[in-house]
Amino acid sequence: MNLSVKPLFARSMTEGFVRRRPAPPSPRRTLLVVLAAVLAIVGVLAGVYYYAVRPVTLRIAVGPTGSDDVKVVQALTQAFAQHRSYVRLKPVQTDGAVASAEELAHGKVDLAIIRGDLDVPNNAQAVAILRKNFVVLWAPPLRKSKGRKAGAKITKVGQLAGRRVGVIGKTPANVNLLKIILRQYGVDPAKVEIMQFPVNEAAEAIRNQKADAYLAAGPLNSRITTEAIAASARDGGNPTFLAIDASEAIAQNHPAYEADEIPAGTFGSPERPDDEVKTISFSHHVVARKGLSDVTVAAFTRQLFAIRQQLMTDFPLAAKIETPDTDKDAVIPAHPGAAAFVDGEERTFLDRYSDFIWWGLMGLSAMGSIGAWFAGYLKQDERHNNSALRERLLDMIALARKCDSPDELDRMQSEADDILRDTLHCFEHGAIEEGALTAFNIALEQFHHAVADRRMLLASLPQNLARAGAPFRATGTL
Template sequence: MEFRRATATLPPARSTGGSETLDPYLQPAPRPVRRRMRLITLAAILALIGAVSAAYYFAMRPATLKIAVGPPAGDDVRLIQALAQVFSRERNTVRIRPIVTDGPAASASALRADAADLAVIRGDLPVPRNARSVAVLHKNLAVLWAPGRAGGKRKKTPGITAITELVGKRVGVIGRTEANAGLLRVILQQYGVDPSKVENVQLAVGDVPDAVQNRKVDAFLAAGPLNSKVISEALAATASSGHEPVFLGIDSSEALVANHPTYEAATIPAGAFGGGPVRPSDDIKTISFSHYIVARDGVADSTIATFTQQLFTARQTVMTENPLAAKIETPDTDKDAVIPVQPGAAAYVDGDEKSFLDRYSDLIWFSLMGLSATGSIGAWFASYLRKDERISNASQRDRLLDMLASARRCDSCDELDAMQTEADAILRDALNCYENGAIDSAALTAFSIALEQFHNAVADRKTLLAAVPPAPLRPARPQAV
């Protein structure tokens, strides 16, 4: 009677035709949860691999910076294009894409409008407020000269010998950019010459011989590095017309620089431009200004630091193709610099570049926190999916304890065998739950103890039933008629 009460909720196994059939409730349940967990785990692993691959791709893919430079076919354009080719050939982290403009003023406008990340600008022109210096591409010298005046077949007497003699004259400004005309005005004003009384004519190098022979201009102004091909060709063209150049020195260069901080006092050394006779024959005082590579605000400091490092590394390679690369210099990192230095470039110049961990420590920290949170959420979700298994396992554990009590009072060996078969099925299901992670090792140990006690109880009960003889049958009582 007590056994029936204990098994009322979970009926024992039934035997039909000599074959034992377990109750469907006690059969090991199908494993859709286990299948789902495998699929979820596989999906999570694939998602993690995809996320890591995507992060690696975006972290390691080259960053391309647009750089505005001009005028077309100028020395600066050729130098930047050579640098771009080296960056691409060496598969550097940062690449540059030249955007050819009409000149430094147009390049500054492109940077001001955020149409470019970098720009090559002149330091003596208005600098965009969002510009930060990255490097000095080169320094340009102002070179003033006048054609010598021939006094006979052999003797040549100079024409104009000083800047103050340019009043009422025409000056040929070599180059397409109008910025050199502004340079001429600054020089004339320093010497008290009214710029409105000096006519300037823009010329190309090829126009110099005709301008000298036909006396279209009285003097020339060019600006460029000491090794500028344009200046050397213009001087050679002047001399080829039978008029040896007479250099006009800017002796008041220091005073001019004091009034115009964007310029620097400089000296043209004797023989800087070669020629038959040495040009110039003596050192000539002049002024210079810088061509800067500037970056706009908003470009990552780490990207500019990498670009600066690549720039000075590639300089040695580019020098063999373009000698102008030898003029690349580090920017002024002082706080009172004409153009404030970009922090990434300053870090490279000062040797304060951040390491990988310094740059990405915050990202790594938050990523680890995110992974930890994701793991916790995943563990909770997996535990939630195994909730039905845990409930079933708890019910079967209670059933096993009920069978343990019933086995001690059972009077039938067949019922004991059926309970043993049921206990085996419960054990199989418990092992599956443990394999799936629905229960831990402590719960499995408790199951093992309960199962051992059950089997001991069954063995003891069978021994007792075998030792006690069956009770004799009592004769039936006669029924009263």
């Protein structure tokens, strides 16, 4: 009996490869990993975009109730809402500029309307000048009253000593302003009887001669100041406007004030005043809390000046809105966001988030590379296994050419079919490339040729021919 070790060795090797061949990893798992990474980066970019464009609501302190400042802020609030602007406003009404400044100082609001001549909070930064206020000092024309002699005509600030001076408005800030003017002229405020009249009672008090001179502070087109001066006219006489000739000295000593002039005819006809009058002015500022986002403040400033023209018809005071002083030595330093808008250095969306976008794209590319590497890593064993099977197929070509048993050829043919099935699975999973599949196909064809040639050779051997004819002799056909 002729036993061959080669077929047994070949069978054991084949069974070993088949048993050790691991199940190919599912491509779905790799796809899900890569897809999850892409979705994560897309989600981050979408979150950044939403954060950048979502509406922002700022709380703004303004007062007192019913003032022009409140009306302007309410108009801005409505306009921003109607235009679906990036920045929205939520007014917080206070008792006045002092209370508004306190709200900002305590961080309870984001914006506030304050007077520049009052104590400015340390955390306040200018966004815009809402309006400029001019100080108007005047004395009504003299008129004798029953049982009382008219005093000497007042033509200068220095003549206010021993007189009654009425201050229009109940805010103590205007009283302090009058005292600053009096001291500049060497007049002791204690020797002046200072009286305050509510805005709605000022005209009546002036007609009733409650004081010898009056002070008002407001815009040049202020209805309150114009009506108060008109109420001062008596028997066709015009009031005397008191020039503050020391305005430059006051501005030098108190930086919150500026030397200014009241043009002739500002307060109506007849000419009131009949010539330019020197005075001082100060501003009402829109200020923002220090640390508020530069992007938000820049957007608010841009919206404010864009909407200003639309408000001028209903609110003439809107025409007085001006850009803040961006100089480093400004009394109220400008907020960086407002300064960027004024100086034309405001950053666009791409300027602000280009770094995030670039890093996002880099991250997406890196995740894609990592995903590809990870997918390749998962298929590494599959590739190695397929390479071993291909080598096995090449070895089987040599074995087939030396095989002495048709049964062994059948078994190797069956093994080749298994290797073919495994190779096709690897190709579908992407574990092997098309070039590797072509090389395998060449090896498979060579194996089939070797098997076919060996079968023909074995069939032609004499013992095989005699064995093949034995059934026919037994049946008597030969």
